[in-house]
Amino acid sequence: MSGDFFSEEHNMFRRTLRKMLEKEAYPYFEEWERKREVPRAFWSKLGEQGYLCPMVSETYSGLGLDFGYSMILAEELERVGAGLASGIVLHSDIVIPYIEQYGTEEQKKRWLPKSITGEFISAIAMTEPGAGSDLAGIQTTAYLEGDFYILNGEKTFITNGINADFVVVVCKTNPNVNPSHRGISLIVVEKDTPGFKRGKKLNKIGMHSSDTGELIFEDAKVPAENLLGEEGKGFYYLMDKLQQERLLVAIEVQVEAEEMFRITKEYVKSRKAFNRSIADFQNTQFKLAEMATEIDIGRNYIIH
Numbered sequence: 618m619s620g621d622f623f624s625e626e627h628n629m630f631r632r633t634l635r636k637m638l639e640k641e642a643y644p645y646f647e648e649w650e651r652k653r654e655v656p657r658a659f660w661s662k663l664g665e666q667g668y669l670c671p672m673v674s675e676t677y678s679g680l681g682l683d684f685g686y687s688m689i690l691a692e693e694l695e696r697v698g699a700g701l702a703s704g705i706v707l708h709s710d711i712v713i714p715y716i717e718q719y720g721t722e723e724q725k726k727r728w729l730p731k732s733i734t735g736e737f738i739s740a741i742a743m744t745e746p747g748a749g750s751d752l753a754g755i756q757t758t759a760y761l762e763g764d765f766y767i768l769n770g771e772k773t774f775i776t777n778g779i780n781a782d783f784v785v786v787v788c789k790t791n792p793n794v795n796p797s798h799r800g801i802s803l804i805v806v807e808k809d810t811p812g813f814k815r816g817k818k819l820n821k822i823g824m825h826s827s828d829t830g831e832l833i834f835e836d837a838k839v840p841a842e843n844l845l846g847e848e849g850k851g852f853y854y855l856m857d858k859l860q861q862e863r864l865l866v867a868i869e870v871q872v873e874a875e876e877m878f879r880i881t882k883e884y885v886k887s888r889k890a891f892n893r894s895i896a897d898f899q900n901t902q903f904k905l906a907e908m909a910t911e912i913d914i915g916r917n918y919i920i921h
């Protein structure tokens with residue numbers, strides 16, 4: 618449950634957060650899953666109490682906390698139900714770090730404070746119908762025309778895609794350069810941009826309340842000042858920031874495994890077959906011991 622890096626302040630933060638979630642999230646999670654969305658009012662409650670974007674510096678109205686707090690948020694949100702952390706953590710600790718590290722002063726002042734209060738929800742659009750793992754193979758393009766970039770392409774599987782107020786879009790500003798990753802840039806597309814449309818909200822096998830959608834850019838006209846960092850450096854920025862994304866996803870799925878194990882243990886103790894609880898059969902015990910070992914390995918890898 619904890620690494621040595623958690624201080625008493627971290628533990629207090631976890632207790633207060635858990636109390637808040639017991640009141641504001643646990644009673645409603647099943648309803649959110651049925652309705653297939655986390656209400657914006659919940660984002661606002663998180664924002665009001667300082668639970669969004671905990672690492673953003675005080676200069677931009679943040680709390681300037683360390684990664685331990687982000688880890689606690691990912692763990693406690695995910696413990697409410699599978700997928701609750703996904704959109705919130707993606708906003709706080711995956712998208713916002715691009716703005717804070719690579720944004721200009723003007724961009725940071727425009728997007729960070731409202732992302733901390735929950736007024737803005739953000740997304741990052743890398744994946745396309747024809748390009749996932751092979752990120753350098755994306756087809757979305759952006760070319761400069763006067764003071765605007767003109768964006769064309771499609772994105773899919775985008776977390777917060779349907780509700781996002783702004784999206785960091787990975788696109789090719791130079792589709793002819795070799796190797797192709799040198800032509801990739803990050804451009805922030807805001808919700809009312811002409812030519813920017815939302816596609817389908819996607820059905821998944823689980824994590825129903827987490828918003829996963831398609832985005833369409835048809836000659837979308839984006840102010841040139843929305844370029845994040847330098848043109849052609851986008852792939853390098855992604856390679857830097859995807860490390861934190863992978864770690865946070867690992868933390869979320871670790872919590873899911875731990876919760877499933879807890880539920881399974883309760884079940885095998887209460888379920889009776891052949892006049893015994895199924896936990897009494899040695900095969901069940903072997904299986905549980907194997908699962909407990911693998912889950913423990915996962916936890917230790919994350920801590921280290």
Ligand SMILES: Cc1cc2nc3c(=O)[nH]c(=O)nc-3n(C[C@H](O)[C@H](O)[C@H](O)COP(=O)(O)OP(=O)(O)OC[C@H]3O[C@@H](n4cnc5c(N)ncnc54)[C@H](O)[C@@H]3O)c2cc1C
Pocket residue numbers: 707740741742743744748749750751773774775776777829
């Ligand atoms: C719930 C959810 C949320 C998501 N949120 C976002 C988001 O917010 N933003 C975003 O941009 N994307 C998002 N994604 C997309 C995700 O990043 C992609 O699904 C992922 O990058 C894999 O791409 P793909 O699905 O196209 O699979 P592919 O890349 O087509 O892979 C298909 C299979 O081939 C295997 N494979 C691929 N390359 C190799 C190789 N070199 N060697 C061996 N095997 C290989 C893969 O492991 C996989 O099993 C999300 C996906 C999901 C499911």
